[in-house]
Amino acid sequence: xxxxxxxxxxxxxxxxxxxxxxxxxxxxxxxxxxxxxxxxxxxxxxxxxxxxxxxxxxxxxxxxxxxxxxxxxxxxxxxxxxxxxxxxxxxxxxxxxxxxxxxxxxxxxxxxxxxxxxxxxxxxxxxxxxxxxxxxxxxxxxxxxxxxxxxxxxxxxxxxxxxxxxxxxxxxxxxxxxxxxxxxxxxxxxxxxxxxxxxxxxxxxxxxxxxxxxxxxxxxxxxxxxxxxxxxxxxxxxxxxxxxxxxxxxxxxxxxxxxxxxxxxxxxxxxxxxxxxxxxxxxxxxxxxxxxxxxxxxxxxxxxxxxxxxxxxxxxxxxxxxxxxxxxxxxxxxxxxxxxxxxxxxxxxxxxxxxxxxxxxxxxxxxxxxxxxxxxxxxxx
Numbered sequence: 001x002x003x004x005x006x007x008x009x010x011x012x013x014x015x016x017x018x019x020x021x022x023x024x025x026x027x028x029x030x031x032x033x034x035x036x037x038x039x040x041x042x043x044x045x046x047x048x049x050x051x052x053x054x055x056x057x058x059x060x061x062x063x064x065x066x067x068x069x070x071x072x073x074x075x076x077x078x079x080x081x082x083x084x085x086x087x088x089x090x091x092x093x094x095x096x097x098x099x100x101x102x103x104x105x106x107x108x109x110x111x112x113x114x115x116x117x118x119x120x121x122x123x124x125x126x127x128x129x130x131x132x133x134x135x136x137x138x139x140x141x142x143x144x145x146x147x148x149x150x151x152x153x154x155x156x157x158x159x160x161x162x163x164x165x166x167x168x169x170x171x172x173x174x175x176x177x178x179x180x181x182x183x184x185x186x187x188x189x190x191x192x193x194x195x196x197x198x199x200x201x202x203x204x205x206x207x208x209x210x211x212x213x214x215x216x217x218x219x220x221x222x223x224x225x226x227x228x229x230x231x232x233x234x235x236x237x238x239x240x241x242x243x244x245x246x247x248x249x250x251x252x253x254x255x256x257x258x259x260x261x262x263x264x265x266x267x268x269x270x271x272x273x274x275x276x277x278x279x280x281x282x283x284x285x286x287x288x289x290x291x292x293x294x295x296x297x298x299x300x301x302x303x304x305x306x307x308x309x310x311x312x313x314x315x316x317x318x319x320x321x322x323x324x325x326x327x328x329x330x331x332x333x334x335x336x337x338x339x340x341x342x343x344x345x346x347x348x349x350x351x352x353x354x355x356x357x358x359x360x361x362x363x364x365x366x367x368x369x370x371x372x373x374x375x376x377x378x379x380x381x
Contacts (some may be wrong), residue, residue: 019126022173024144030121033097035104037113040090044144055142056162058089060152061123062135064103065095072135072152073103077110079156087159089113094120133183139167148172150179154209157244161207175205182214194218202231206238212248225256233262236269243279246270250283254290263291267300271307277318280308281325288328298332305329317358320349324362331369336376340369 019025026043045053058079062072073091080089090113093100100116117123126138126149135152139162147169148158161167178201185193198215201208212235219228229252236245249266253259270283284301291297305326311318327342343366350359 018124019138019146019149020173021146021149021176022169023146025138025140025146026144028122028125030117030119032092032115032117032122034113034115035100039115040088040113042140042144045142047142053142054086054088056083056087056147056159057140058087058155058159059126059138059140060089060091060135060155061117061127061137062091062093062152063095064093064099066134068135069103070106073107073110073112075152075156076112077107079159080112082156083159083163086163090115092117092122094118094123145169149176150210151213157209157242166207171205175201175208175211178204179208179210182210186214186217191218191222195222195224199231202235206235207242209244212245216248216252220255225252225258228252229259229262240269241273241275243273243275243283246273246283247286250286250290254286260294260296263294263296264300267296267303271300271304277308277311277322280304281321284325284329288325288332298329301329301332316349317353317355320346320353320358320362323349324358324365327365327369336369336373340366340373343369 024043028042032039040057040059041050041053042057042059047053058076060072060076062069066072076089076091079087092115093103094117095103097116097118100114104114127133127136133151136149137152137155137158138149139147139155139158141147147162147167150158158167178197182194182197182201185191185197194214195218198211198218201211202215205211212231215231216228219225219231229249232245232249232252236242236249239245246266246269249262253263253266267287275283284304287297287301287304305322308322310322313319323342323346327339327346330336330339330342343362346362347359347366350362353359
């Protein structure tokens with residue numbers, strides 16, 4: 001059976017109440033062990049006496065030994081850098097202090113605050129005792145109000161919506177118990193109830209990321225592939241500037257041959273939206289990586305790239321990203337020389353930007369293209 005998502009439900013000792021959207025967050029009843037950083041307050045803060053606390057705080061509970069722990073902490077650090085001075089972020093783990101210390105040492109350059117809840121007393125003050133879904137995120141404003149709670153993967157989108165004034169606290173308060181009920185059905189394995197509740201949730205809040213994720217998961221696993229596509233396509237029509245929805249649709253076409261006919265139209269819709277270059281490049285990457293021997297994917301990648309503006313000269317990392325994607329596109333189109341030239345230029349730019357991970361990836365691709373070029377004569381060309 002194919003699946004669209006993985007939900008991690010874990011047990012933690014019982015606690016009588018957990019914070020919900022719209023409620024006031026209070027300081028934890030039990031102490032946390034903060035790792036080489038000052039504690040972050042959770043409740044209401046006075047900007048006059050605590051000017052160091054910005055208007056928004058994010059609290060994320062995660063397991064350091066989970067498979068996605070590196071991705072989670074990297075996402076949080078990227079978010080911290082993007083909204084420096086506007087968002088304060090704390091990552092809290094119920095893991096033993098020794099495990100948390102080992103994890104922390106792996107990321108010496110990360111400035112996200114980190115704390116340990118080894119006794120697992122603070123975690124259930126935020127997490128509902130019957131549904132422990134990790135990693136889970138919480139957004140708190142200066143008044144101590146919980147603006148949103150949900151899966152950590154959706155945190156960047158919610159922060160962006162907050163600063164664009166599109167994150168409605170009243171809607172979050174209304175939908176929070178609906179999400180919880182749907183997750184209960186998920187825990188119990190009742191996928192038909194999951195689907196019905198998720199659709200109701202989507203109708204109430206079309207922008208709710210958990211709603212579509214749960215609906216698609218349940219639809220795929222009950223054989224409703226066409227319905228999964230219909231819901232996703234409808235969501236795109238309602239929220240055409242949400243890149244998350246386009247990637248959800250792309251994943252569906254990737255997993256189901258019956259939906260492949262929708263790919264050209266999906267590409268056209270995506271290409272017409274004013275998404276940032278890094279989002280457009282990620283979509284192109286997915287097309288080139290996930291649709292082998294599919295001309296629609298390659299030609300669609302070319303269409304998207306042609307509509308992607310080249311960043312300013314000062315944005316070396318972004319230019320390098322576009323060049324690397326263009327090189328891969330040239331390779332897919334059979335132009336090895338152009339592919340190698342693009343990657344060579346990308347490597348030089350990345351040396352200036354000092355992004356070692358990106359530099360290593362681009363260098364590996366450049367080596368691949370050069371090896372093919374060097375050995376091409378052996379094929380008689």
